[in-house]
Amino acid sequence: xxxxxxxxLQTVQNYNPPPPITNDSIPLWTHIxxxxxxxxxxxxxxxxxxxxxxxxxxxxxxxxxxxxxGLSLLLRRGLSFVKFDERLNxxxxxxxxxxxxxxxxxxxxxxxCVLLGLVIGVSAFDASYSTGTPLPISLLPYLTKMVGALLxxxxxxxxxxxxxxxxxxxxxxxxxxxxxxxxxxxxxxxxVLTAAMVLDHLEVGGKIVELAFGILFGGIVLTxxxxxxxxxxxxxxxxxxxxxxxxxxxxPPPPEVVTPKPVEPIRHETIRHF
Amino acid sequence: MATANTVSSDQATATAxxxxxxxxxxxxxxxxxxxxxxxxxxxxxxxxxxxxxANDPTGTAHPEIRVLPVQATNAVWPIAAVDFxxxxxxxxxxxxxAVLLLxxxxxxxxxxxxxxxVKSVVEAKSDLAVPHYSLPVNAGLVNSAIIFPLTRALFAxxxxxxxxxxxxxxxxxxxxxxxxxxxxxxxxQPDAIVWPVSEAxxxxxxxxxxxxxxxxxxxxAEPNINAILSLVTGSLFADIEAKAAFxxxxxxxxxxxxxxxxxxxxxxxxDIAPMVEAFRLAFTNLQEIWGLVLAPNSLLGLKRLSVxxxxxxxxxxxxxxxxxxxxxxxxxxxxxxxxxxxxALIPLYLAWVAGHLNVVGSGTDAEVHVEAVAAxxxxxxxxxxSRWRWPDRFNS
Numbered sequence: 001x002x003x004x005x006x007x008x009l010q011t012v013q014n015y016n017p018p019p020p021i022t023n024d025s026i027p028l029w030t031h032i033x034x035x036x037x038x039x040x041x042x043x044x045x046x047x048x049x050x051x052x053x054x055x056x057x058x059x060x061x062x063x064x065x066x067x068x069x070g071l072s073l074l075l076r077r078g079l080s081f082v083k084f085d086e087r088l089n090x091x092x093x094x095x096x097x098x099x100x101x102x103x104x105x106x107x108x109x110x111x112x113c114v115l116l117g118l119v120i121g122v123s124a125f126d127a128s129y130s131t132g133t134p135l136p137i138s139l140l141p142y143l144t145k146m147v148g149a150l151l152x153x154x155x156x157x158x159x160x161x162x163x164x165x166x167x168x169x170x171x172x173x174x175x176x177x178x179x180x181x182x183x184x185x186x187x188x189x190x191x192v193l194t195a196a197m198v199l200d201h202l203e204v205g206g207k208i209v210e211l212a213f214g215i216l217f218g219g220i221v222l223t224x225x226x227x228x229x230x231x232x233x234x235x236x237x238x239x240x241x242x243x244x245x246x247x248x249x250x251x252p253p254p255p256e257v258v259t260p261k262p263v264e265p266i267r268h269e270t271i272r273h274f
Numbered sequence: 275m276a277t278a279n280t281v282s283s284d285q286a287t288a289t290a291x292x293x294x295x296x297x298x299x300x301x302x303x304x305x306x307x308x309x310x311x312x313x314x315x316x317x318x319x320x321x322x323x324x325x326x327x328a329n330d331p332t333g334t335a336h337p338e339i340r341v342l343p344v345q346a347t348n349a350v351w352p353i354a355a356v357d358f359x360x361x362x363x364x365x366x367x368x369x370x371x372a373v374l375l376l377x378x379x380x381x382x383x384x385x386x387x388x389x390x391x392v393k394s395v396v397e398a399k400s401d402l403a404v405p406h407y408s409l410p411v412n413a414g415l416v417n418s419a420i421i422f423p424l425t426r427a428l429f430a431x432x433x434x435x436x437x438x439x440x441x442x443x444x445x446x447x448x449x450x451x452x453x454x455x456x457x458x459x460x461x462x463q464p465d466a467i468v469w470p471v472s473e474a475x476x477x478x479x480x481x482x483x484x485x486x487x488x489x490x491x492x493x494x495a496e497p498n499i500n501a502i503l504s505l506v507t508g509s510l511f512a513d514i515e516a517k518a519a520f521x522x523x524x525x526x527x528x529x530x531x532x533x534x535x536x537x538x539x540x541x542x543x544x545d546i547a548p549m550v551e552a553f554r555l556a557f558t559n560l561q562e563i564w565g566l567v568l569a570p571n572s573l574l575g576l577k578r579l580s581v582x583x584x585x586x587x588x589x590x591x592x593x594x595x596x597x598x599x600x601x602x603x604x605x606x607x608x609x610x611x612x613x614x615x616x617x618a619l620i621p622l623y624l625a626w627v628a629g630h631l632n633v634v635g636s637g638t639d640a641e642v643h644v645e646a647v648a649a650x651x652x653x654x655x656x657x658x659x660s661r662w663r664w665p666d667r668f669n670s
Contacts, residue, residue, distance in 0.1 A: 162611065165563065169617035172556045173500050175548075179559045271627065272413040273499055274491065274506075 057121035064117025072110040156194025296370035298361035299327040309381035317385035326364040355455035356464035362452030377439025378492040387486035391442040401447040401479035405486040411640040427651035430525035504616035549628040556621030588629035591650035599658040
């Protein structure tokens with residue numbers, strides 16, 4: 001690798017940029033050739049500038065992953081040796097996570113090391129890029145922003161799923177016929193919000209994203225409001241009537257056939273679950 | 275960290291006397307307290323008795339009964355962990371030989387019932403005496419559907435009301451429960467539910483069931499079924515999870531030799547249509563969530579059930595047992611958020627209630643059906659043990 005980098009650096013150092021074109025008699029292919037050489041020069045310079053940073057990311061990640069594996073193994077064996085799980089369960093019998101405390105600590109240590117390696121690698125890359133490169137290109141600054149955007153996207157997806165399930169179960173238990181629709185509406189609201197946040201974080205789209213998000217969000221809210229409002233028309237009118245005047249008792253329909261002893265049905269509310 | 279001892283230490287020291295029985299009375303309206311004190315004065319006349327309660331005893335018509343004040347708690351139903359801690363502390367302070375805990379509405383218990391509970395501990399030397407209530411068929415349904423069958427199948431106990439709100443305890447049982455309750459208090463969960471029957475079974479202590487007849491059971495402060503089912507079932511599942519090492523071993527259920535008062539019936543038909551409708555709506559909408567929790571066979575059973583006519587609607591006992599066991603495993607594995615899990619159980623529970631009321635309406639004795647449900651849970655115990663150990667084996 002060092003040899004390869006040495007050769008590249010030599011090539012770049014030996015390279016003399018062509019003089020500015022002043023003579024109109026120079027053939028077209030010379031212009032093309034010069035343009036290509038300049039382009040190759042710029043890309044190679046950039047590559048050489050960021051190569052140490054990229055290598056640093058991989059080295060840091062690999063090194064800290066190995067350290068994490070070692071630490072995790074050490075913790076697992078050590079905590080098992082001192083019977084950590086048994087001691088902890090003695091004081092706290094309500095331990096509920098599916099994994100044992102030892103496993104959780106070992107995994108936490110491993111993923112902590114991996115995360116540390118990633119952070120160190122990315123910061124090394126960032127430093128080498130900003131100080132080493134003579135030429136800016138628009139894609140590389142996104143690397144650090146993409147990490148943040150990815151986290152926002154994951155969090156948004158998890159929250160969307162959680163809220164969608166909460167709404168679905170709550171609506172089903174409230175016996176709302178449009179439970180699934182409501183749940184989907186909430187899910188897409190959060191997903192659209194997340195997408196807008198991700199694009200905003202990446203500085204993609206600018207005003208277009210804001211405008212599109214406003215239209216989409218407002219549209220979903222309006223659709224939900226209309227659907228729920230129309231679907232619950234009877235419920236709302238009953239509620240308003242109930243406030244305006246005392247709610248009349250449920251009047252049984254007039255009996256068509258007179259029975260000697262009418263059976264009074266037990267309503268759902270009379271069931272005592274406890 | 276919360277302090278366990280909420281009994282006023284000055285008052286406790288000043289009034290500590292030797293007593294044979296300590297009666298802990300949960301917070302309740304003054305007229306109920308007065309009625310209970312009257313029962314105690316009649317039934318335990320001349321005996322060493324101390325009452326510990328957060329109620330204000332001033333103006334009582336029974337000044338001969340010594341009353342120890344304890345700090346009031348927010349818990350209304352059932353008896354909270356902090357109440358157990360207070361009761362045990364007061365019992366130790368007064369060197370009581372037995373503890374009688376009475377929940378809200380205990381004034382509807384007869385004096386003979388109170389005597390029966392105490393007698394079981396003091397004379398028959400039981401460690402835990404729990405009442406066997408005679409409730410109407412439309413009451414105590416969560417107990418009949420989930421709590422009783424699960425407790426019987428997993429802990430091999432025939433106690434019909436494992437979450438009873440009245441009980442008598444021997445001193446060692448009281449200490450055991452006090453210790454368990456103290457852990458909850460230390461974790462800042464003073465209102466947590468304590469499960470005396472499973473505690474007694476794990477500790478190898480003896481349990482007796484006393485026929486107390488009818489009783490007005492207090493209803494939870496929050497009447498929403500969603501909240502209370504989550505609270506009680508979640509607590510039971512957590513207790514079962516904590517005692518997994520105990521119940522996974524095979525245990526033999528002792529035969530029942532006694533008979534209890536018959537359950538009072540309910541006049542009139544039962545409108546189960548809303549519950550069946552709730553189940554069908556859930557079946558249409560919650561497939562995705564149930565699919566994560568239930569085994570394919572259980573899902574198939576529910577699919578068949580969803581097309582059954584309300585008049586003949588009945589959830590098969592084995593299917594119900596497997597559904598509850600599947601939810602128990604999902605609770606342990608945290609397959610989905612536990613709040614969501616309990617919410618997804620509600621329509622299934624309502625389906626069981628609809629089937630139960632249909633069965634009872636057809637003339638079958640409610641206790642016979644509950645017995646059949648409990649037997650199904652017992653016969654499916656191997657299923658829960660296997661799923662507990664190898665959860666992924668049943669997903670195909």
